[in-house]
Amino acid sequence: MKICVLVKEVPDAAVEKRIDSSTGRMDRSGEKNLNPYDTHAIEAAMQIREGGSVPVDEIVAVTMGPESAVRALHKAVSLGADRSVHLTDPLLAGSDVAATGYALAETLKREQPDLVLLGQQSDDGECYTIGAVVAEHLGMPSLTQVIKMDVTDGSLRCERQAEYGYDTVEVSTPAVISVGDAINEPRYPSLKAIMGAKKKPLQTLSVADLGIDANRVGGEHSAAHWLSVKAPPQKAAGVMIEDEDTAETVEKIIAWLDERKLL
Ligand SMILES: Cc1cc2nc3c(=O)[nH]c(=O)nc-3n(C[C@H](O)[C@H](O)[C@H](O)COP(=O)(O)OP(=O)(O)OC[C@H]3O[C@@H](n4cnc5c(N)ncnc54)[C@H](O)[C@@H]3O)c2cc1C
Numbered sequence: 001m002k003i004c005v006l007v008k009e010v011p012d013a014a015v016e017k018r019i020d021s022s023t024g025r026m027d028r029s030g031e032k033n034l035n036p037y038d039t040h041a042i043e044a045a046m047q048i049r050e051g052g053s054v055p056v057d058e059i060v061a062v063t064m065g066p067e068s069a070v071r072a073l074h075k076a077v078s079l080g081a082d083r084s085v086h087l088t089d090p091l092l093a094g095s096d097v098a099a100t101g102y103a104l105a106e107t108l109k110r111e112q113p114d115l116v117l118l119g120q121q122s123d124d125g126e127c128y129t130i131g132a133v134v135a136e137h138l139g140m141p142s143l144t145q146v147i148k149m150d151v152t153d154g155s156l157r158c159e160r161q162a163e164y165g166y167d168t169v170e171v172s173t174p175a176v177i178s179v180g181d182a183i184n185e186p187r188y189p190s191l192k193a194i195m196g197a198k199k200k201p202l203q204t205l206s207v208a209d210l211g212i213d214a215n216r217v218g219g220e221h222s223a224a225h226w227l228s229v230k231a232p233p234q235k236a237a238g239v240m241i242e243d244e245d246t247a248e249t250v251e252k253i254i255a256w257l258d259e260r261k262l263l
Pocket of ligand 1: 064098
């Protein structure tokens with residue numbers, strides 16, 4: 001079995017996210033990291049390999065992103081991927097979800113994976129949709145929020161977290177599976193793996209290399225356009241009630257709730 005894991009470079013969790021009003025795109029200038037949700041997808045691939053129910057020939061990390069995204073690939077390799085593929089091209093800048101999904105699907109077609117794994121969401125865009133878009137282009141079944149996966153030759157039995165409980169679904173491979181963050185506890189890379197990551201094969205591809213239709217990618221050819229940005233309304237200051245006399249405090253809380261018709 002060949003597994004491709006989609007990984008994305010995102011602004012570090014500690015960086016305040018904001019839209020650059022001059023470009024209408026997210027300001028990605030600060031510290032960046034591998035999307036934390038994608039570490040669960042890599043771990044899921046590793047657990048399939050280590051589980052031994054099907055032989056895993058290769059785990060390939062795939063990203064579309066600027067030059068800096070290579071660091072997310074190194075991290076993915078340090079977590080267990082055997083090699084990585086980096087789709088990067090100025091023509092891709094500003095791509096929306098549909099364009100990103102199309103370009104990633106074209107990249108995956110060349111790899112011909114039996115299984116595509118990805119995180120439930122990116123920590124910046126948080127669209128939760130790339131899996132479905134990629135699956136549609138590849139003509140593969142797609143499941144989201146998968147928190148348990150039993151792999152046999154030619155099929156997957158998955159448990160997915162739904163709002164009302166859990167679904168158990170069986171799909172045939174090849175398939176695109178977006179894993180929920182409850183699926184596993186990602187491992188930490190060893191120092192040796194971190195040091196060795198840069199030596200693992202990395203293929204850099206452009207739009208032309210993959211025969212991607214340049215009229216379907218990039219900001220200009222994306223259906224979604226940024227129009228304006230508004231800061232969320234400021235929160236009103238809270239009310240502090242000091243508990244000097246508990247009976248009195250309770251009365252004050254009830255009066256406060258009553259005034260706002262919350263009782
Ligand atoms: C008008 C507009 C302009 C934009 N311009 C840019 C831009 O210039 N640069 C930019 O980076 N983004 C840009 N974006 C955001 C970009 O479209 C989204 O990041 C992308 O569509 C994926 O959506 P998401 O990140 O919310 O993914 P989700 O669907 O939330 O992510 C789910 C999973 O998909 C995988 N995934 C997502 N994106 C990638 C990727 N690029 N490579 C590999 N795997 C991935 C990861 O495994 C992730 O966990 C733009 C969006 C809009 C609407």
